[in-house]
Amino acid sequence: GQQLNQSPQSMFIQEGEDVSMNCTSSSIFNTWLWYKQDPGEGPVLLIALYKAGELTSNGRLTAQFGITRKDSFLNISASIPSDVGIYFCAALNYGGSQGNLIFGKGTKLSVKP
Amino acid sequence: SQTIHQWPATLVQPVGSPLSLECTVEGTSNPNLYWYRQAAGRGLQLLFYSVGIGQISSEVPQNLSASRPQDRQFILSSKKLLLSDSGFYLCAWSVGGAVYGYTFGSGTRLTVV
Numbered sequence: 001g002q003q004l005n006q007s008p009q010s011m012f013i014q015e016g017e018d019v020s021m022n023c024t025s026s027s028i029f030n031t032w033l034w035y036k037q038d039p040g041e042g043p044v045l046l047i048a049l050y051k052a053g054e055l056t057s058n059g060r061l062t063a064q065f066g067i068t069r070k071d072s073f074l075n076i077s078a079s080i081p082s083d084v085g086i087y088f089c090a091a092l093n094y095g096g097s098q099g100n101l102i103f104g105k106g107t108k109l110s111v112k113p
Numbered sequence: 114s115q116t117i118h119q120w121p122a123t124l125v126q127p128v129g130s131p132l133s134l135e136c137t138v139e140g141t142s143n144p145n146l147y148w149y150r151q152a153a154g155r156g157l158q159l160l161f162y163s164v165g166i167g168q169i170s171s172e173v174p175q176n177l178s179a180s181r182p183q184d185r186q187f188i189l190s191s192k193k194l195l196l197s198d199s200g201f202y203l204c205a206w207s208v209g210g211a212v213y214g215y216t217f218g219s220g221t222r223l224t225v226v
Contacts, residue, residue: 033214042203042217043157050212088157092211100147101211105156 002027006089006104012112013083019076021107023089031092032065032072033101038085046087047074084109115140119204119218126225132177132191134221136204139185144206146187147215148179151201163187199225 006023013019023032031050035043047058049065049072056063060077072091076083089104116139126132138144148160159172161179169179176195180188187204201222205215 031212035214040220040222042205042220044217045214048214086155090214099211100159100162101215103157108155 002091002093002102004089004091004102004104006107008107009105010108010110012110013079014112015080017079019079019083019109020073021087022071022073023091023104024071025091026070027093028069029091029093030069032063033090033092034061034063034072034074035088035090036085037088037106043086043088079109081111084111115206115216117204117206117216117218119202119221121221122219123222124224126194126223128196128225129193132189132194132198132223134189134202134204134223136187136189136218137185138206141185141206141208143184144208145210146181147205147207148187148189149203149205149217151203151220152199157203161189194225196225199223 004023004025033048034046036046037043046061047056047063052065052069053067054065063074065072072089086106086108088106090101092099092101118137145164147162149157150160151157161169161171163169163181166181166184177191201220203220204218207215
């Protein structure tokens, strides 16, 4: 079946650092989404991408829909403590209005001790 | 605006006891509804999804079942809980397929003891 390989699995951030994570697949997708999950909460949609090569920002977050349609990237600039959490990529290859999202296994951001 | 409600927020149940988790959506009609489980704060596992009243699709064979008695109500059940049923259960909805992503509830933390 279709799978999304999300990396890194986890990373430590220091306030002010830039953060990068990515999601890759051997399959082609029409839609890429990025979610953030705070501890004890449900994931919240951050950015949605619908076109190959598209670059979209949401505040300090920037995500890109890979030109091959098989990958996507999320960057966080000048990280702050509230950026900690789990970030999920999700993708969809729809032939109509149905079809379920496929999720990556998540990237866990923690603060450097 | 659309909202999604999940309850209870936390639940501790003995092995062998029944389970009923409820999810309701407000402010939309004919949503697609989903139940996910998340173990150990990591990946999201799709358990069930529903495209309409009485229509349930199971993704993973297990000790759980789902029902959709009303358009905006989705229930996750078990007749006899196992220790392995412990986890964080998330309900989600979408309209018009998954192209705009899912909106997640705040989750139920289930601990089976």
